[in-house]
Every structure is written in C-alpha cells, then in structure tokens.
Amino acid sequence: GQNIDQPTEMTATEGAIVQINCTYQTSGFNGLFWYQQHAGEAPTFLSYNVLDGLEEKGRFSSFLSRSKGYSYLLLKELQMKDSASYLCAVRDRRYSGGSQGNLIFGKGTKLSVKP
C-alpha cells in the first residue's frame, strides 16, 4: 500500500529556518514533490527529488533518502508570506496505468510564520 506522513502544523518565527519532514511507504517510488498551497488557492510546485541528496533552490531546499523513505523541505530566512500549507507528494509508478505514475499526496503541513 501507500502511506505518506507529515506533521499537521508547525509554527516558526520570521527570519528563522524551519524543516518540514515527510515519510513515505510506496511500492514503486518514482520521485517526490513538494508543493506550497496558500489557503483557498492552487498548489504551486516547489521542488522535486528522485535521487538521494539535497536539491537547493534559493531559500528552499529539499532532501531525499530513498532507503529511509524520508524527505524534508527546508525553508530559510522565513518570511510572513511563507505562511501556507506544504504538501509532500510521492509519484508511484504502480499507481496508474501510465508509465510515470500518479501522485499520492500527504495531508499537508500548515506552517504559520510569526513576527
């Protein structure tokens, strides 16, 4: 089966660093995505990992360990506009009739950034 876990809520201070963890169990892992979603809006793509290691993109970094079924999203120099939900999604090649696989989403982590 498939299972994705991430914390429900987190709070951090403006200017600080926060790490949002995601653990997963899938049978046909084919990549992990992080999305940001502001309340009432569409999710927007942040990062993608398919190989082990760290991917850095400005203030955002994402790490993957396939052997541990673990990823994290690291947000640096937090800004008030970073208050949003962060969605971890795993692509599972067994989860669709297509070649690449559909996404399985975690429930999201609601991050509140305080002054």
Added chain:
Amino acid sequence: DGGITQSPKYLFRKEGQNVTLSCEQNLNHDAMYWYRQDPGQGLRLIYYSQIVNDFQKGDIAEGYSVSREKKESFPLTVTSAQKNPTAFYLCASTSTSGGYNEQFFGPGTRLTVL
C-alpha cells in the same frame, strides 16, 4: 500566457442536481487530473486522463463522471449520486515527455451543496 483555468470559482448546488466543473489548459499537456480536497485531508484523485478519449478512475470516482473529447479540456460532472460533494475541486495537468513532469494546478472550484 499558458496555464490552467477552472470555472466557476464558487458554485452552489441544490441536493439532487448534477453540476459540471470546467477545466481548460493551453499548456499542450497530455495528462489531466481531477482532485478533491477536504479540510484536514490530502488531495484525493477522482479521475485522470493520459490521452484524448481515454480516462481512468482514481481513488474516489463514485458519483463523478468525466469526458476528454479535446486535449485542452477535461470537465468533471458531480452527479446526484455523490453523497458528500461539498469540497474544493482542483484540476491539474502535466507533460509526459520528460523532465520533472510536475503537475500544474488550476485555481480550483469550491462547490457547496445547499
């Protein structure tokens, strides 16, 4: 500008009525998806389509129907058989030609059943 549009943004329906949610993309993507999002829940897949004139059920297809007559369009009909249709509905699309193939999302339609 390329993107995905969904209409309407807010939709109210009486119990027992069917309603159709629109999704259009001009990104030339082959694959399109419909998700449902409820408070405290992850996105759940309703239907997806990898190619025109073909679509597949996702995890929660009961009470929903779709069509894919054109590459650009993937409308979702919420039928009266859907027992709890009040939710935020998101349409997405992706290229299948290589690269990350991340899904791009439309702005969503919030459906409320009165």
